[in-house]
Amino acid sequence: MGLTRVPGLLFGGDYNPEQWPEEVWAEDMRLMAEAGVNMATVAVFSWSRLEPRRGEYDFGWLDRVLDLLHEHGIAADLATATATPPPWLVREHPSVMPVSADGVRLEFGSRQGYCPSSPVFKDHVVRLAEAMAERYKDHPALAMWHIGNEYADHTLECFCEESARHFRRWLAERYKDADGLNAAWGTSCWGQHYTDLAQVEPPRTAPGPVNPAQLLDWRRFCSDALLELFEAEKAVLRRVTPEVKVTTNFMSILHGLDYWKWAAAEDFVSDDAYPDPADPRSHVAVALSYDLMRSLKRQPWLLLESAPSAVSWREVNAPKPPGMMRLHSLQALAHGSDGVMFFQWRQAKYGPEKFHSAMLPHGGTATRGWQDTLRLGADLRKLGEVAGSHGDAEVALVLDWDSWWGLEAPESMPSNRLKLKDLLLAWYAPLHARGIAVDLTPPGRDLSGYKLVIAPNLYLAGDELATYRGELVVGPFSGVVDANDQVHDGGAPGPLRELLGVAVDEWWPLPDGVRRPVDGGSAHTWAEWLRPIDAEVLARYRGGDLDGRPAITRKGRATYLSCLLDDVTPILDDVLARAAVKGVEVPEGVEAVRRGAYLFLLNHTAETRRVTLPHRGEDLLTQTTLHGEIELAPRDAIVLKEIR
Template sequence: MPETSPKGLTRLAFGGDYNPEQWPESVWREDVRLMREAGVTMVSAGIFSWALLEPARGEYDFGWLDRLLDLLHEGGIRVDLGTPTVVPPVWFYREHPEALPLAADGTRYEFGSRGAICHSNADYRAAAANITTRLAERYADHPALAMWHVHNEYGVPVSACYCDSCAAHFRRWLATAYGTVEAVNEAWGTAFWGQRYTAFEQINPPRTTPTVGNPAQALDYKRFADATMRENFVRERDILHRLAPGVPVTTNFMTALSQCDSVDYWAWGREVDIVTNDHYLITDGRRTHVNLAMAADLTRSVAGGAPWILLEHSTSGVNWQPRNPAKAPGQMARNSLAHVARGSEGAMFFQWRQSRRGAEKFHSAMLPHGGTDTRVWREVVELGASLDSLSTIRSTRTQADVAVLWDWHSWWAQTLDWRPSEDHDPRERADAFYEALYDRHLTVDFAHPEADLSAYPLVVVPALYLMTEAAGNNLKEYVENGGTLVVSYFSGIVDEHDSVHEGACPGALRDVLGLTVEEFSPLLKGDTVRITGPDGSELTGDVWTEFVVPREAETVWTYADGLTAHRPAVTRHRLGEGTAWYVSTRLDAHGLDALLGWAAEDARIAPRADLPHDVEVVRRAGESGTYLFAINHSPSDAKVPLEAPGTELLTGERAAGRLEVPAGAVRVVRLDG
């Protein structure tokens, strides 16, 4: 079995991307001295270095990397060593210009950025395998090597190419997936608009067409593009496993729903030895710590609940958003430790030393332009000490309360053209339901719709337009066996080929919800509807309504106005030992909280009203004990009840009764017993 933790790393991972090739070698020894001062335990290196390692075809220069790894080893710093296949050298593209990807409209991308790769190109695949082999042969036994880092952020910024090589590869992929062209015609519904094919050779990628193309074809091409990138990862991974046995292999994910939509991380999580993730705050005025928690929970879920590693985030501001504010004092530590609370085995950054040149020179770093006499540097050193004091949490697991179902294939299908309303955004619904659960102080696991859900008293489905028949049966069995299910509108509509399930909507969920939907009735922009309960209380919906027909379900809330007036808005279906809730409109935060409150009562989840707003309380547990993380994102001091006394690891103080958590601070208590 492959190793699932960095080789030789006995503490939490702390460090960042190290790009010493941007600096004269005279700086390197100073870097290592400062890394030791900051408590750095691991750095990522070599990720963008192909042009230096192979300056011309078949000519290699490993001397500088030899000296770097030796220096880091001398300083006691482990290395996450990259295969630099995200940026082939310019000489490669001059020899193979067809390896640059082609956009759907026929535009050929140029060299000069990163990630400009046709993943079907045979010459790229051969060159990538060659440089990976050379690195593995040279460094497999280097004492600094902790793990391998293949490529970088697959799918960013280009995931799909539409060239002739990809067309031929796509046809082979379809032949494997479907067997016959007749099966493709059936799955894609090519009888519509006369799109029928009689041979695989007639099929092209979904290039730009005069109007909307075939949605099932577009969906399959997203699957193909993801699978092709994954093939290339697996090819490099297998080389590394063969030549460097015992050293784990990873690639850095970007699971945050707002940052990457081209990768099926459920599939990728099964291929890496260690799940790692990059996360950057989207500073759009929302509560950034909620999206951070969501990204961390999703990453842990992709890892199957196992510990994972935050491989990149920022010490302060980034450089690629329209507006890039600095992090407030103490925010970096809060962000870092929130990831650790939710399963990360450390906190690493992009990057170690802030660049003077290039596109990311205004991206913050552990060692800023201003050097060591800066607030950021002082907070980095302080964080290093904090992480060192938390080393005993390694290998413990975060404990979750509820599950949220998510599927990248459904997201891909939902975001294709010509859906009933462009205002319905599945990512927004996932964010909104997650935030409502977060504010009820419930820790979330994400789960695939066909996964075993029996461990969760409550399962939430924010937006699953695409749902297989197997997934629908899975949810029905979950409820019959005593689970509580909450489903939001426009879920369970189509199968894996984007074909509407036979019969009335919501096809895959009709039985478990005990209802049918006669018609969708999206609202015009800015319109709202009132929803009333039996006690006269009122909620508000927007974006979407439906003509719901209860079969076995009972009506709990009713539309008070609009086209759907006097019809059910929220229903409850008691099925077997459990209960299934359905909401057919987009509720605001108040409405979601009310809905989830009722569902939590059905699921026998006790309310946590004694926990203050914006104070995050998460537990990790394992052989070394149970650890309670209390993270105060609010501007006020807070008190968190402890179920048992313990030792606060960041201060060394004893804690009992109610734990004091100052405004903006983090406390981690190892509970007695």
């Protein structure tokens, strides 16, 4: 069974009929059918229209919308409408709005403003979700449930008294009592010893740096607090509509939420992705996020929001040039999405997103944007057989949210220049250029199926990697602290010491703009005074105070880099050869992605590229047989199904 009961690939977008007179709805349905739309997301921000006053529901307009969708063969991704509380709820209960770290309660007037810990907000959310489920449980348009919207986008945390009480309950479950918390947080430092958990507050603005262990637990708590809201709605939907799958839209690689934990609570993963058309390398970063989406549950996922052209929230909102909407959409399919959805269907006339592009632009059907919509709909119908397919990767990148939160804690690190996304991309980009499939993985997952595992950074590390027997690469500043952000006995790399065969004597962060020569290249940002124990030295620092000191080492099949290299290619090529991992050879700017029996080749450049196909096959987009060397037009793609 696919993500939903809808066959083939999903195609459509956010539909906001409440922004338009009802006479427009008929035209919407006709044009959706013409474009091949088979799903629409509805009611995401409709709470104030569905419940205009406490306990008084107005479902009539939504009834008519769902009826129209069904009449035209379009399924509904039905939101529970709980993403933004209505003004009457905020005025009756001001405490539902979040409070900043400086003690300022935020005001109503935007979207997604709420305190995640508010019991009042939670009660009303659950009540509305139940009303929606009971109302539409038997409606034939209902294909999936959409809970909330982009959790942690506008509200990740709240520092009010209710949040403080919730935080203390969370801490009590984790540490039992003040003694357990004191031991975990190291409160003997700076005189922070607690005698009762009731004395603990959120990490509000303080005179100086806040305890990094407290900040780490706060990050964990904030992710969990929002997840509790999601779970509360899911419980209602599961009880009333047990056969209908539920999801919520992620935001690619988001710092604030532990998506490994969140994905486990969903029936399938969905994502919102908005690569910048003005950035010629944006397709690499978004490919990394798509691979995360595929890896979260090791199954197909859904691109639930993307932009047909320009967005509305950057400093400069560049449009997508001809061909890019289609290319970006096919890229998501290549990396495992079972559909392409957009924000939004009809371009808004008012509000903060009135200049955000849409499938049906302001200019209507005479526009380039509408022609792009028609072309993509036709292409997706040709690619229907791709839905449900899933490929295997031989390489994995390790991503751990606890480690990420600890690494980027403010004001307490040897350098604030280590950013996990940058570290991931430094390894992912050359793998992507080689057409090598990559999974992302938490350190505790079974890694035995991978030939090569790369951990660009594991600041917070246990012994999860100790049993891995494949080719392993570990980046700098790893194995530093335990789960409580306390430095491992004996220093770094802690539990990785025996595996890597090295010890770190001292961190050696490099000032901005400084490069340190290393055999075969140069390092930036970070270096270490490294002491080999029983590891072979592969490269040494040259010049300066680290002259002659080991920079890169290997013990058995485990390679350790004590620095950030300007170019990881030499090391990567070496470990790929040792692991016997091969990719697909393509020219620069062309992306090669295998999805099961299908090979996607995507030309992200504005020039024609010549590509040699690895096998003879049928291009599903043109229904032609291809083999040998072909020309791939600018921003064009082929989807090759092998002919045996």
